[in-house]
Amino acid sequence: MARRKRERVTTHNALTSTDAGSHKRTKKRDENSEECHQCRNNTARHVDCSSCKKRYCVRCIKKWYSNLIEDHVKNRCPCCHNNCNCMDCLQSDIMHKIDKWNVSHEDRIKFAHRTIYFLLPWLKKLHEDQIQEKRIQAIIDGITECEVKVSRTELPSDARCYCNYCRTCIVDLYRGCECGHYDLCLSCCQELRDGSLVKKDKKLRAKPNGSILCPPKAAGGCRCRGHALKLKGIFKENFISDLLEKTNSVVDKRMLEEGGSKCFCLTKSGEINTNTSRQAACRKNPIDNYIYCPTAKDVQSGALEHFQEHWLKGEPVIVCDVLGSTSGLSWEPTVMHRGLRKKKNKNGDQRLTVEAIECLTGCEVGINICRFFEGYSYGAVGPEDLPIGLKLKDWPPHSTFGEELPRHDAEFRSALPFREYTDPICGPLNLAVRLPKDVKKPDLGPKTYIAYGFAQELGIGDSLTYLHCDVADAVNVLVHTHGTKLKIQRLTAIEKRKDSLLNEERTRNLQASPDHSDVGIKVDVSLIKPEPKDDGLPFVEGDQPEGGALWDIFRREDVGILEEYLTAHAGEFRNNSELVKQVTDPIHDHCFYLTKEHKRKLKEQYGVEPWTFEQKLGEAVFIPTGCPHQVRNLKSCTKVALDFVSPENFEECIKYTNKIRELPNNHMVNEDKLEVKKIAIHALRHAVDYIIG
Incomplete structure (x- = not known):
């Protein structure tokens, strides 16, 4: 017996020192081991899987697979279902091999035509702008337009070229100085010449003949000051004109006119839309607040077309029960944390501390990950008996989601509805994958x-x-929730804090001390404690909401009115604990949240109201570009979100890019991180090549 015990310990030590992804070694150990596959314990009672012969102890089944009974595990264990959440399996890439989602050649042709249809107007405008700039260059040089030569810029494949003035992406033609330190996009060149350039903090000037001089160093220029910026390009000569010619030759303008309506939403009267006879579980809120769409799994045909109808109108879409089609891998935050335990930081230490945002003050706090998740499940209390809300700032913190949590990444991809749009690797209608x-x-x-x-x-x-x-x-999936109740004492503390802030504000106004910048309290992380479980204090009465998060999504058409309201009422809003003092852009400043009262005023005064709904567990919310939105957590929530670029909303992405050009240089969103123009060029080239074959 003693010898057998020593052999078992030796085998365990040898295997745990190997890489977590070494599946052959793990499989061999499981087939011949008396240990639990989950915890490697061999003393508790086990259940043997009749299919793969792996064993799970009853303690692990109860703790990590509470939705399973012993007979389920005996028939087919979590490994057989590809949802085992032991540390080895969480770091495996098996689901990437199992995922067989693909798109037929016929559909890819159809999607290529759809891409061209929506992107072609922008390509024509880009071509016109380039032709105009070449005409100006011909006037400057005193030559004909066909004689204009454009200097080509050799850029590394991973380099990004930005306009020094407006910080947006340069896609092809631009003007730059001789030494390459100052670049100006065509939009800035045009606005400079017609006097409509919105920023006034740089000394740029255009000469009467249209040439533009390199600015001085103080304005971002270089030693080329006084010299005219040269016309330069990134792609080869006539690339855009050749692409436009090919695109015009294959565009199908009848594409969106065929097939009729695929919508089967309920009308306001509760009747099925007469455009279709489908009796699907799809409905509209009586006041047109939002669209519920069935999953692609529920509807054999027409689901994608139905989605596209609403998406084309700029309407948000909610898809129900997207987790029902997955393997069932647990999204418990503690399970996700287990998947990272073998990962270490640059110093070789395990990641035990995470950066979180404390919601009362907006301050960053470093907190032990286990303490964070304890508060996630049971609540947390800070100074003055205040309830503490924490948000993880960036988690996993060191790399991409797929690299850190490959199994959860694969699970998320398999949950995504309408993967033609959302798949981040091969979705044919996700323009971003064409880079x-x-x-x-x-x-x-x-x-x-x-x-x-x-x-x-x-x-x-x-x-x-x-x-x-x-x-x-964007698509946002609510993958896990945990309801916590507030104690009456916490609400009392909040009301007391509100009164204190109000009094401080009144005192400051009387003293006329605008330099005071922080009326909030700084929370010491050591003072954050778990909510006591047995202190006998009463909880607030009332049922827990069914949903985990409350969403408000505004229509694109209402953005102007919404901005007007927020600017006029800015002094009534708080950003964290402080009153909003200054507004640069009401939407892009990220400092407004409209409460029930503000939404009531907005409707009464301006007739504007958002789509409002509770996102329930397992629901995916699609948010079109250009729709301002806000979210409040009703429970502790774990959400996974993904951005994508659809052909239908490409023009809205362009509008967003043009909007951030007008923001001050030091603004938090004054950078073209998406580079949607570059995405469009590659998406069009791919679509044309695919159709031509």
Whole structure:
């Protein structure tokens, strides 16, 4: 017996020192081992899988697979279902091999035509702008337009070329100085000549003949000051004109006119839309607040076309039960954390501390990951008996979601509805996937958002995402929730804090001390404690909401009115614990959250109201580009979100890019991170080549 014990220990030590992805060694150990596949314990009672012969102890089944009974494990264990959450399996890439999703050649041709249809108007405008700039260059040089020579810029494949003035991506033609230190996009060149350039902080000037001089060093220029900026290009000569000619030769303008309506939403009267006879589980809110769409799995045909009808109108779409078609891998934050335990930081230490945002003050705090998740499940309390809301700032923190959590990444991809749009690797209608492999790509996710939440609207300290617009389309999946109840004492503390802030504001106004910049309290992480479980204090009465997060999504058409309202009422809003003092752009400043009262005023005064709904567990919310939105957590929530670029909303991405050009240089979103123009060029080239064959 003693010898057998020593052999077992030796075998275990040898295997745990190997790489987590060494599946052959793991499989051999499981077939001949008396250990639990999950915890490697061999003393507790086990259940043997009749299919793969792996063993799971009853303690692990109860702790990590509470939805399973012993007979289920005996028949087919978690490994057989590809949802085992032991550390080895969480770091495996098996699902990437199992995922067989693909698109037929016929559909790819159809999607290529759809891409061309929506991107062609922009390509024509780009070509016209380039022709105009060449005409100006011909006047400057005193030659004919066909004699104009453009200097080509050799850029590394992973380099990005930005306009020094407006910080947006340069896609092809631009003007630059001789030494290559100052570049100006064509839009800035045109605005400089006609006097409409919105920024006034740089000394740029155009001469009467249209030439533009390199600015002085103080304005971002270089030693070429006084010399005219040269016309330069990134692609080969006539690349854009050749691409336009090919695109015009294959465009199918009848594409969107065929097939009729595929919508089977319920009308306001509760009747099925007469455009179709499908009796599907798809409905509209009586006040047109939002669209519920069945999953592609539920509807054999027409689901994608139905989605496209609403998407083309700029309407958000909610898809139900997207987790039902996956393997069932657990999204418990503690399970995700287990997947990272074998990962270490640059110093070789395990990642035990995470950076979180404390919602009352907006301050960053470093907190032990186990303490964070304890508060996620049971609540947390800070100074003055205040309820504490925390949001993980960036998690996993060191690399991409797929590299850190490959199994969860694969699970998320398999959950995505309408993967033609959302698949981040091969979705034919996700324009972003057409960027060549050697080109530096924008960070579109997936990303996790893990935060506490309360059913009550507190007014300060709420776990929320402020009103904003995303740079691209987005899909947000609620993968896990945990309801926590607030104690009455916490609400009392919040009201006391509100009164204190109000008094401080009044005192400051009387003293006329505008330099005071921080009325909020700084939370010492050591003072954050788990909510006591047995202190006898009463909880707030009322049922927990069914949903995990409350969404408000505004229509694109209402953006102007919304901005007018927010600017006029800015002094009534708080950003964290502070009143909003200055507004540069109400949407892009990320400092407004409209409470129930503000939404009521907005409707009464301007007739504007958002789509409002509760996102339930397993629901995917699609947010079109250009739709301002805000979110408040009603429970502790784990969400996974992904950005994508659809052909239908490409023009909105361009509008967003043009909007951020007008923001001050030091603004938080004054950078063209998406580079949608570059994406469009490669998407069009790919679509044309695919059709031509």
